[in-house]
Amino acid sequence: MKAQVFRGVNQLSYEEIPTPEVLPDEVLVKVQVVGLCQSDIKKIRYPLYNPPRIFGHETAGTIAAVGAEVKDWQVGDRVVVLHHIPCMYCAYCLNDNFSMCEVYKNITTTAGFAPSGGGFAEYVKVPGHIVRQGGLMTIPDPVTFEQASFVxxxxxxxxxxxxxxxxxxxxxxxxxxGPIGLMFIMLVKYFGARAIATDLLPNRIEKALSVGADAAFDARDPELPTKIQSLTQGMGVDTSLLAVPSEKAFFQALDCTRKGGKILFFAEFPDEVEIPLNPNILYCREIDLMGSYSSSYRVQALAADIVFNQRIDVDALVSDRYPLKDLAAAVEQAVSPSSETYKILIYP
Incomplete structure (x- = not known):
């Protein structure tokens, strides 16, 4: 089969490699589409993992083979592949910190080499633990593979x-x-809240409004805190979601968040970034700082329901489609996006 093999920093090699062989409790999936994620880009562009590996984890496809012990799945089933499933019994899982679970971190889907997601290949193997614990989800007939890759x-x-x-x-x-910020807008609106967005690109500001933002501003606008105050009866926003790894965005959020509000870090910052902060700001204004990393098994069924029943418009997030052989070009576009670059999908 064909795969994009990570051979070193910024080195992707489109190669012919063996199709994975399934063990009795495993499933092999033919990849129909896989989303390009910022975490994939980070792994490709920085020396975080030893090569060779095959990344890609926002995967939707068709079951191509099942092991002899697998009872609930058949060849031809259309499925979303979840690349991590927690153990459910460690101290982290019992506190709903599923992404901190060692099983969650270390058991993942693979197309070969060190298991690393494996979606950037024609076939991906799903290990037994993930098969048994709900790591495959049936795609309903009206739902496209593209839509399903957003689960x-x-x-x-x-x-x-x-x-x-x-x-x-x-x-x-x-x-x-960007694609994450736009999805946040859609979800915030779905749950009945108002969304205010910022960006540096005029097209993205317009896009934010088109997907439901109540207001959208240039992030460089010196009057932004004043404008947000006027939209919130002089209070400031209840919550700020940082969808970009920007120190300036954090301090802007701090200026715009009301007393007693929350600021959540979603985007991963470069390791060398340190943010100087007077703790009395948090103390006196009672601001909660929090982080959210990766997925949660607790909301998996709801995430699938939201996508499968089109409660948000994931089709509106897709801007570009690349064949697998052009993955390197897709990464370059994502790193240096045009004003109309949003979600990029890859097709093996």
């Missing part, structure tokens, strides 16, 4: 919205109107 990123954003306890009637600031 995993929807889960990640939904986890953050739930962690921030966004409530109907609240106002939420979303910094950045």
């Amino acid at each position: 995993e990123p929807t889960n990640c954003c939904l986890k953050a919205v739930k962690k921030a306890q966004v409530q109907p009637g609240e106002t939420v600031l979303i910094t950045g109107a």
